[in-house]
Amino acid sequence: MNRRTRRGAVAAAALALGITVTAPAAGAHAGHRPGGDPARAVLPAGDGWAALGTGTTGGSAAAPSRVFTVTTWEEFRAALAAPGTGPRIVRVVGTLDATAAGCGAFAAPGYDFARYLADYDPAVWGYEKEVSGPQEELRAASAAAQARAIKAQVPADTTIVGVGRNAGITGGSLQVQGVDNVVVRNLTLESPLDCFPQWDPTDGARGAWNSEYDSLVVHGSTHVWIDHNTFTDGAHPDSSLPSYFGELYQRHDGELDVVRGADLVTVSWNVFKDHDKTLMIGNSDGAGATDRGKLRVTLHHNLFDNVVERAPRVRFGQVDAYNNHFLVRGAPYAYSLGIGQESRLVAEKNAFTLAEGVPAGRILKKWKDAPVTTAGNVVNGEPVDLLAVHNAQFPEETLRADAGWTPTLRTRVDHPRAVPGVVSHRAGAGRLR
Numbered sequence: 001m002n003r004r005t006r007r008g009a010v011a012a013a014a015l016a017l018g019i020t021v022t023a024p025a026a027g028a029h030a031g032h033r034p035g036g037d038p039a040r041a042v043l044p045a046g047d048g049w050a051a052l053g054t055g056t057t058g059g060s061a062a063a064p065s066r067v068f069t070v071t072t073w074e075e076f077r078a079a080l081a082a083p084g085t086g087p088r089i090v091r092v093v094g095t096l097d098a099t100a101a102g103c104g105a106f107a108a109p110g111y112d113f114a115r116y117l118a119d120y121d122p123a124v125w126g127y128e129k130e131v132s133g134p135q136e137e138l139r140a141a142s143a144a145a146q147a148r149a150i151k152a153q154v155p156a157d158t159t160i161v162g163v164g165r166n167a168g169i170t171g172g173s174l175q176v177q178g179v180d181n182v183v184v185r186n187l188t189l190e191s192p193l194d195c196f197p198q199w200d201p202t203d204g205a206r207g208a209w210n211s212e213y214d215s216l217v218v219h220g221s222t223h224v225w226i227d228h229n230t231f232t233d234g235a236h237p238d239s240s241l242p243s244y245f246g247e248l249y250q251r252h253d254g255e256l257d258v259v260r261g262a263d264l265v266t267v268s269w270n271v272f273k274d275h276d277k278t279l280m281i282g283n284s285d286g287a288g289a290t291d292r293g294k295l296r297v298t299l300h301h302n303l304f305d306n307v308v309e310r311a312p313r314v315r316f317g318q319v320d321a322y323n324n325h326f327l328v329r330g331a332p333y334a335y336s337l338g339i340g341q342e343s344r345l346v347a348e349k350n351a352f353t354l355a356e357g358v359p360a361g362r363i364l365k366k367w368k369d370a371p372v373t374t375a376g377n378v379v380n381g382e383p384v385d386l387l388a389v390h391n392a393q394f395p396e397e398t399l400r401a402d403a404g405w406t407p408t409l410r411t412r413v414d415h416p417r418a419v420p421g422v423v424s425h426r427a428g429a430g431r432l433r
Contacts, residue, residue: 038161038185038186038432039067039089039161040062041159041183041185042060043055043183043225043266044411046409046411047266047298047410048265048266048297048300048320048410049265049266049298049318050224050225050265050298051266051409052264054181055223056182056183056264056266058089058157058182058183058225059087059089059158060087060089060183061087062159063087067091068082068088068090069093070091070092071093071094073096073097073098076090076096080153080158081153085156085157086157087157087158088157090158090159090160091163092163092169093164095166095170095188096170096172097170097171098149098170099149099150099171103195106142106195107142107145107195108141108142110134110138111135111139111141115135116136117244119133119135120135120136120199122245125201127201128201128202129201129202131198131199131200136198139198142195143194143198143212146195146196147213150171150172150173151172152175153175153177154177154182154184157180157181158183159185160183160185160187162186162187162430165429165430167186167187167188168188168189168190168230169215170190171190172189172192173192173215174189174216176218176219176221177219177220177221180223181222181223182221182223182225183224184224184227186227186429186432187229187429188230188234188430189231190215190234190235191213191231191232191233191236192213192215192252193251193252194211194213194252195251197209197250197251199245206245207245208247208250209244209247209248209250214254214256215255215256216257217256218256218257218258218262219257219260220260220261221262221263222262222264224266225268226256226267227270228429229271229428229429230271230428230430231256231270231272231278232273232274232275233273233274238252238276250276252277253277254277254310255275255278255279256278256279257283258280258281258282258297258317259282259291260287260291261294263294264296265296266297267299267302268300268301268302269301269302269428270302270428271303271305271428271429272302272304272307272311273303273306274305275308276309276332277308278307278310279311279312279313280310280312280313281295281312281313281314281317282295282314282315282340285368287315287316291316291317294317295314296317296319298319298409299312299320300320300322300324301323301414301419301423301426303324303427303428304336306327306328306329307336308334311326311336311337312338314340314343316340316342318403319343319344320346320348320407321346322346322347322348323414323419324351324419324423325350325352325353325419325423325424326350326352326353326363327353327420328352328353328355330356330357330358333355333362334362335362336364336365337363337386339365339367340368340370343370344405345403347373348373348375348377349375349414349415349416349419350377350416351377351378351416351417351419352377352378352379352380352384353379359389360379360384361392362393363379364387365397366397366399369400370399371399371402371403372387372400372401373402373403374386374387377416387399
């Protein structure tokens with residue numbers, strides 16, 4: 001099949017899938033970025049871990065027949081699943097709603113939430129064993145149906161980019177799993193709302209509601225650039241959720257996870273806001289077989305606004321966190337930087353704006369014994385030794401200095417006092433330049 005015939009076949013397949021194929025500007029060709037087209041942007045050389053080796057180009061070299069413009073969740077998933085292995089660009093116009101049909105569309109016949117509450121009320125069920133029985137089985141079946149509907153598998157050599165200032169995805173979960181070379185830019189990602197959280201009476205002293213689905217998961221993948229996105233709970237913050245059995249009916253999981261052998265990831269100029277368990281790098285202390293020597297992630301020029309914890313929490317990875325702004329507005333707040341199993345976090349030249357009554361010693365959290373480098377950070381505009389103030393406030397959780405490595409993959413590095421202004425004006429969706 002010659003190039004013209006092959007291109008026509010791909011275009012026909014796209015038409016059958018209901019996707020718009022958009023040609024780039026006149027004179028464009030594979031690998032060319034006419035007029036600074038964001039869809040054809042590549043990660044700059046030296047910009048974090050994702051620049052190592054082959055770098056990260058996503059779908060920038062996509063042929064005209066493999067540039068898709070989508071306006072619905074169904075079109076979006078179809079574009080990602082379109083046949084062929086060559087680079088692809090998926091341009092998102094407007095907000096794609098992965099759960100437009102409502103939770104009832106996923107419920108298994110016979111599932112009844114009122115019955116679920118009655119069956120597993122601690123006054124009836126107790127706290128000694130996990131829930132089981134017909135309603136739990138139906139809840140699990142309902143959850144599986146939601147997972148099938150809201151997860152979107154992102155293939156290798158793909159760029160997903162929002163068009164303009166108001167592009168995004170509500171209720172969807174992007175799965176970058178087992179692939180190489182992916183770019184995600186300029187999207188407002190409203191956290192998936194779990195329709196069927198599970199009650200676990202054995203979780204803690206009083207039990208807990210546990211939910212699934214992150215907005216974006218990088219699982220066993222390499223060379224991933226996540227840039228200029230806004231991650232938020234949107235219309236459904238935790239404060240809007242009810243409580244059952246005396247515990248918050250938690251319907252959110254994380255916003256971004258980098259897990260299970262993922263490696264060479266750059267997370268730049270994003271906004272993470274109004275969320276609890278925000279960003280996890282490494283999801284298990286027992287995952288050393290897949291994670292040791294991997295999970296190399298750079299975080300720079302991101303805004304963490306009113307997040308409770310995990311900004312990030314790190315296991316195993318060599319993580320470079322610099323020039324980020326952490327805006328802590330008050331309760332609830334647990335910590336920002338979590339030091340976990342065999343982690344090697346370098347946190348330098350960041351800015352922390354803490355509400356009155358929030359001590360700087362809480363910025364770091366020790367989960368496991370691991371060294372950490374903290375240098376050149378400011379708190380409310382003043383230089384603070386984060387390690388020293390943490391160890392002074394929590395002597396029973398003393399952290400060790402010196403992560404044992406020096407980051408070199410950095411481009412722009414701002415003075416930490418300038419970071420709040422720079423980040424507030426440039427980070428997040430709708431602010432590509």
